[in-house]
């Protein structure tokens with residue numbers, strides 16, 4: 001599932017423009033067997049991308065070019081994705097006799113869900129199936145502020161790259177998840193992607209997206225509370241958070257601060273699950289956590305204890321061959337949950353066109 005795609009998108013770099021960093025993945029292979037061809041991560045200036053919005057396009061474009069040069073990336077064609085409050089994913093009920101009526105009905109039903117001027121939205125929809133007991137259809141509506149897509153494609157053009165696919169972060173996560181885990185058709189899974197400033201909570205079953213919610217909470221909140229609570233700079237707090245020792249910091253004090261933010265994260269996940277429950281009675285059976293903040297100590301355990309279901313840290317490289325002669329296995333393992341969106345995007349290279 002994707003928002004836009006040009007013909008012949010084969011040979012793509014999956015480029016995830018996050019608020020903390022750029023992540024790029026290129027794959028090669030055929031017949032469903034994939035191999036890692038290239039992987040790169042480049043930090044962004046803190047004010048270049050804020051809460052998922054590209055604020056300083058020049059700085060992001062320069063970082064893309066630097067990332068390409070330093071990592072010998074050559075493929076200019078790119079699959080990227082967007083997320084945040086200008087992305088709307090909603091399931092709606094629609095009654096229609098034919099395609100034309102369906103398109104009109106979706107437009108009508110969509111209006112109350114779009115929080116920005118509908119004239120500025122790029123909209124698409126997918127029929128998930130008929131609803132029981134009547135002739136209404138279960139439809140997934142997708143609306144993105146056009147400006148958001150233009151901002152992503154604009155920055156790529158500025159870096160002399162060619163945007164071929166513009167996806168949604170949560171759908172890219174779903175793509176990587178399906179490739180890695182080949183989940184059973186009837187399994188309801190929640191994919192919780194926690195980056196630096198944003199969390200995407202996405203419920204999926206049998207390859208279909210069932211509910212998606214983006215929440216402005218992430219790793220920066222953990223860093224901020226350590227900074228304030230322990231009297232550190234942002235950089236020092238960031239180092240402590242990712243596990244570097246600091247003689248001034250008591251590990252127990254650090255954990256207490258981290259837990260308090262995790263409680264907030266858990267509350268937001270619960271709200272997302274409740275929103276999903278309004279649309280479906282089928283319980284969520286498992287949670288996969290991805291994004292850099294999947295590594296926050298005890299977060300998977302807290303989610304598992306709260307919801308009483310298994311929680312796994314998503315490994316997007318589970319079914320991708322990474323030649324140990326080219327890529328240090330420890331480096332790949334350390335990055336793995338953070339590269340989920342980029343892997344999901346890179347897999348678009350192999351979509352049938």
Ligand SMILES: Nc1ncnc2c1ncn2[C@@H]1O[C@H](COP(=O)(O)OP(=O)(O)OP(=O)(O)O)[C@@H](O)[C@H]1O
Pocket residue numbers: 016017018019020021022051052194195196197198199218219220238241242243291292293294295296297338
């Ligand atoms: N080992 C670790 N333990 C805890 N947090 C970590 C670790 N490694 C990275 N992080 C945090 O993960 C975040 C970056 O994750 P990611 O790259 O997924 O975010 P992003 O895509 O840049 O941001 P967003 O999607 O929110 O715009 C940062 O807040 C970083 O501090």
Ligand SMILES: [Mg+2]
Pocket residue numbers: 016017018019195196291341
């Ligand atoms: Mg991200």
